[in-house]
Amino acid sequence: MEHRGICANCQTYIWLLDLCLNSGSLVECKKLHGKILKLGFGNESVLCNKLVDVYFALGDLDGVVKVFEDMPNRSVRSWDKIISGFMEKKMSNRVLDLFSCMIEENVSPTEISFASVLRACSGHRIGIRYAEQIHARIICHGLLCSPIISNPLIGLYAKNGLIISARKVFDNLCTKDSVSWVAMISGFSQNGYEEEAIHLFCEMHTAGIFPTPYVFSSVLSGCTKIKLFDVGEQLHALVFKYGSSLETYVCNALVTLYSRMPNFVSAEKVFSKMQSKDEVSFNSLISGLAQQGFSDAALELFTKMKRDYLKPDCVTVASLLSACASNGALCKGEQLHSYVIKAGISSDMIVEGALLDLYVNCSDIKTAHEMFLTAQTENVVLWNVMLVAFGKLDNLSESFRIFRQMQIKGLIPNQFTYPSILRTCTSVGALDLGEQIHTQVIKTGFQFNVYVCSVLIDMYAKHGKLDTAHVILRTLTEDDVVSWTALISGYAQHNLFAEALKHFKEMLKRGIQSDNIGFSSAISACAGIQALNQGRQIHAQSYVSGYSEDLSIGNALVSLYARCGRIKEAYLEFEKIDAKDSISWNGLISGFAQSGYCEDALKVFAQMNRAKLEASFFTFGSAVSAAANIANIKQGKQIHAMIIKRGFDSDIEVSNALITFYAKCGSIEDARREFCEMPEKNDVSWNAMITGYSQHGYGNEAVNLFEKMKQVGEMPNHVTFVGVLSACSHVGLVTKGLGYFESMSKEHGLVPKPAHYACVVDLISRAGFLSRARKFIEEMPIEPDATIWRTLLSACTVHKNVEVGEFAAQHLLELEPEDSATYVLLSNMYAVSGKWDCRDQTRQMMRNRGVKKEPGRSWIEVKNSVHAFYVGDRLHPLADKIYEFLAELNKKAAEIGYFQDRYSLLNDVEQEQKDPTVYIHSEKLAITFGLLSLSDTVPIHVMKNLRVCKDCHSWIKFVSKISNRAIIVRDAYRFHHFEGGICSCKDYW
C-alpha cells in the first residue's frame, strides 16, 4: 500500500495493531505507533485506546503512559481502561494517582474506575479517611446500589475494622450477589464478630442463596475461632450437600476446625481425601498438631510437605517453632532456625517473633537477647517477648528498661505488654511501680482487657490490697474465671479463707464455670479453715467437671484431708495421684504436722527420703515443725543434719522452723545459735525467738530482743506481741507489759486480738491484782472469751481469791460447761482456801454433768522409746525400782529443806485415809525413771500434758540440786529449766 502511495487510514492501523497483539511483537507495535504520530493520527481516540490495549497486553507500561499523556481528549472510557489496566497489574499507587488526576480534570468516575480505586485502597493500606471520601463521591453519583462498587467497599471497611460502616453498605445494597454475602460474612469473621458471621450465613441460607466455597471457608473459620465445633460439624454436612467438599479452601478450613476440637481422626480424613493440597492445607494440620503438643507428628508432616514439592513457608515454620518453644525442644528449634535462614524468611515478622519466643521459653536468654538486639523487624511482639524473658529472671530493672525503651522508639504497649511487666512487678514485690503502670493502663484504655485485669487483681491481692483487687474485679464486664481465681487465692493467701470461699460460691452462682486452678484454690481455702464438708462438696464438683485426674486438685485434696486430720482419706487421695510431685508429698507432711498427726508426718517424711525423692525447703520446714510439735529431738536433729547437707540451712523459713524446734525441745541455746547464725532474718524469725525465750521464762531476754527487733526496723505483728506480753507476764513486768500493750495500737497500728487481752489479764492477775484484772475485763472493748476467764480463775487459785475466782468460774462454766479444767481449777481454789464444802460441791457438779478430768500424764524418751506415766502409775516394768529410788530422792531432798506439799489439795481426813503413793504425780515418776536410766551427762527432758503443780515444781528444784543434773520440763503452758536448785521461771508460772 505504502509503495503504491496509498495512505493507510485509522482502520488500517487498528487492524495492524491487532496483528501485533496476536504476534506479541512490541517492536512492530512501536514502529506503528511512530507512523501513527507522523501521519497525524495521534488525535484519534480509537487508535489511542487500541495502542493502550496493546501496550498493556505486551507489558510496556511506559508506552501506556506515553500514549495516555499525549491523548488530546481523554474520554471516561480511556480513564476506565487505564485505571483498571493498572489495577490488573496490581499497581495500586498508579491507580490512586490516576484517580486523583481524573477527579482534578473533572471527569466523572464510573462503576469501573470506582471499583478499581477501592481495590487499590485495600491493597495499599491507605488511610480510611480517603476511602470515606471516595464513599461520599460514590453516594453523590448514585452508584451505591451497584454490587460492583459496594462489594469492594464492604471489604475495605471490614479490613479496617469499621464493621458498622461495612454493614451499612451491605444493608443498602439493592441486589446482593454472592460476593456481597461473602464480603460481609468474612468481614465479620475476620474482625472478631464470629457470631454475627454465623447469623448472617444462616440468613443467607434461609433466603435460599446458594452458598459458594468462599462463604463456607469463611463461616467455618468463624466457628473454629469461637469453638462452636458442633455448628462447624453441621456446616460440614452442608458442604457435602452443596458439593464443596473437595474445594481446597473449604477443606483447609475443615482441617483447622477438626484439629482445634481436637479430632485428628476427622482432620486427617479430610486432609487425605483432598484432591489438591496446597501449603495452607499442610499448615492447617501442622499448626493443629503443634498446638495440641504433637510436635513430632507436626515435624513429620513438615518433611512430607517438602517431599510433595510444597515449600514450607512462614506459617509452617512459625507453627513448628511455637511447638518447640512450648516443649522446650531447643535442638529441633535450632534446626528450624537454620531452615529459616536457608529459605530466606528470617525477616518475616512472625517467624522472628516465634524464634525469639523459642529461645526465651527454652531459657536461652543470652541467645534471645542477641537475637533481639540484631532483629530485622521492628514490632511490639519482640519487645513483649523480651519482657517475658526478663520476667523469667525476676529482673525488673531490665524489664522496665525494655518497657521504657520501646515507648521511646515509638512502639505502643499493647494488651500483651502490660500483663508481662505487671507480673514481674508482682513477683518481685514492686507494688509502687505496678501502681504507676496501672495508671498508664487506664490512660491507654487497656483496663477492661481480661488478661490485664487478672494480672492487676493478682498483683493487688498478693500484696494485701484486697479491696483494690475486689474493685477491679467488679469493673470487669466479661466473665473471667482467671480474674475471679486471682482474687480467691489472694484472699486465701492472706488467711481470709471464708472470704475466698464466699467469692468462689459467687463466681459459680454467676454461671462462671470453674476450671482446675479455680477448684484447687477453693479446696486449698477449705483446707485453710479445715472446712471439711465444704471441701468435700467442691471435691465432688471438680470430679463431675471432669478434673478427677488433675494434679493441682489432687494435691489440694491431699492437703485438705491431711489438715482436717483425715489420715485415711489423705492417703487415699495421695495414692490416686499418678505423677506425685514434691507438692503432693509436702501436702501430706505439712497437713499431718498441722493437724497434730506429727508422728504420721515424720513417717511420711522418712518414706519420701527412702523413695529417694528430693525434699524441698518447704518439706524440710514441715518436717521440722512436726518434730517440734512432738518435741522429737532425735529425729529433729537428724532432719537438721540433712538440711545442712542439702544446703537448705540458709533458707529463712527452714531456719525459722528450726528456732521453734529447738525452743520447743527445750534447747533454748540451740535456738539462739540458729537465730544468731541466720544470714537474713524476717519477722517470723524474730517472733520465733521472742516466743521461745518467753516460753522458757527468759522474760528479760525476750523483752531485750523485742527492743532490738524494733531497732533494726523489723515490724512487730500480732504474734510478736503475744510473745512479748506473755514474757512480761512470766517475769512479772506488769508496768512494762501494759506499756507494750498500749503501744500496739498507738505506735504499731495493730488492733489487739483476744489473745492479747488474755495476756494482759494474765499479766495483771498473776501479779495478784485480781480486782484490777476483773475491772480490765469488764472495760475491754471485746467480749471476753473462755481463755480470758480461765486465765483469771487460774490466778485466783494461786492467790486464793475466792470472790473473783467464783465470778470468773461462773462465766467460764457458761461458755464451756464441758471443760474439765474449769472444775479442777475451781475445786483446787476452794481446797487451797480451805473451803472443803465448796470443793466437794464442785466435784459433785462435775460428776453430775458427766465431765471427766483429763488424767495427768508425763513422757520421757529413753533409748529410742518413749515411756509414759500416769499419776500413781505402777504399770511400768521397772515400777518397783522407780518407787524405791523415788523414796531415796525424797529423803535426800527433805534433808536439804524440801517440805512435802503434796497434800495441799486434800483435807485432813483424806490425808490420813489415803495411800500417799496413789497421789504421786506423773512427772515425779518420769524424772525418777530418767535419772535411773540415762547417763549422768545428758539433761533430763520430760513432757507433761497438764501444768506442773506447786509441790512437784519445788520437788524438781531440789532433785536438780541433789542429782547435779539439768531437768527440763515442758508442761501444758511453758518450759521449766531446773538447774542447781533453781528454775528458769523463777517460781512464777
Added chain:
DNA sequence: GTTTCGTGTG
C-alpha cells in the same frame, strides 16, 4: 469474596 502463623493471666 475464602483457609494457615508469633507475644499476656490465676
